[in-house]
Amino acid sequence: MCRKLAFAATALALIASPALAEKAKPAAASAAAEAKAPTKATPEQRALADRADPLTRAAFWNRELSINQQDTEAALKLSVALRNLGRFPEAVAAAQRVVLIEPRNVEAMLEVARAHLGSGHGFDAVKPLREAQVLAPRDWRIASLLGVAYEQVGRDKDAQDAYNQALTLSPENPAVLSNLGMMRMTKGQPAEAETLLRRAVARPGATIQMRQNLAMALGLQGKIADAEQLLREDLPPELANNNLAYLKAITGQAATPASQAPASRTWESLRGG
Secondary structure: OHHHHHHHHHHHHHHHHHHHHHHHHHHHHHHHHHHHOOOOOOHHHHHHHOOOOHHHHHHHHHHHHHHOOOOHHHHHHHHHHHHHOOOHHHHHHHHHHHHHHOOOOHHHHHHHHHHHHHOOOHHHHHHHHHHHHHHOOOOHHHHHHHHHHHHHOOOHHHHHHHHHHHHHHOOOOHHHHHHHHHHHHHOOOHHHHHHHHHHHHOOOOOOHHHHHHHHHHHHHOOOHHHHHHHHHHHOOHHHHHHHHHHHHHHOOOOOOOHHHOOOOHHHOOOOOO
16 A cells, blocks of 8 residues: 555655756746846946946947936936937937936036037027026036026127126136137127137146137137247147138138138037037
8 A cells, every 4th residue: 555655645745746847947937037137336326437438338328228218317328428428309208218217417417408508409408408597506517507508599799698697607618718718709809709718728627628729719819829828738630730721711721611621610619618
């Protein structure tokens, strides 16, 4: 009797084992899939990515966002990288994703505005900037970017008021002074632009872009030697030569037509806070 019971138990076990094995397969497959699924980068990896070139950053943050669609840090930094690459519509979309998730995220609103400004759509930048200003009324960057936006839509008085507000919030801020100087330059006032840009480049935090803006202001006044000194201090020879040729052409100091002496992209980059 005991042998029969033992045989029956063994038989049942043999019959049951294939079914149990089939049930175990999905669980094993799921575990394997989880093991192969991409994981979020570590804080150290993210910090390292922030120091990479724009194309590498865009790929990195796009991957991070694919892992977690709610990762607002990844979406925001993807927007910055895309804007740096000149992919402005995509940059707007990435930043707007953050605003949808976090409606009071001022940094995301600023990125939406910067991307619009980068593509020359100042009108579309005004709304997110005004909304950001309600949330952070003492943030000078918002006022400075509003100045750029108003310039793009031809609201010169509003632009001047916005820049003045930015300087009230952050006195002698080099970015604001540079923006105001560029406004003067576009209005055909290079001497006033020079004064503002000299103040900008004398401040801590001044950038090569600001120094190159000053070079243009000098060149437009015929101060080619002074402009050349700045150009050659900051730019590689070929780029400096191109900008110098451009300045000489538009001031009538060279035979080369201005249309044949392309300016460096240094002089075409986005201004703002």
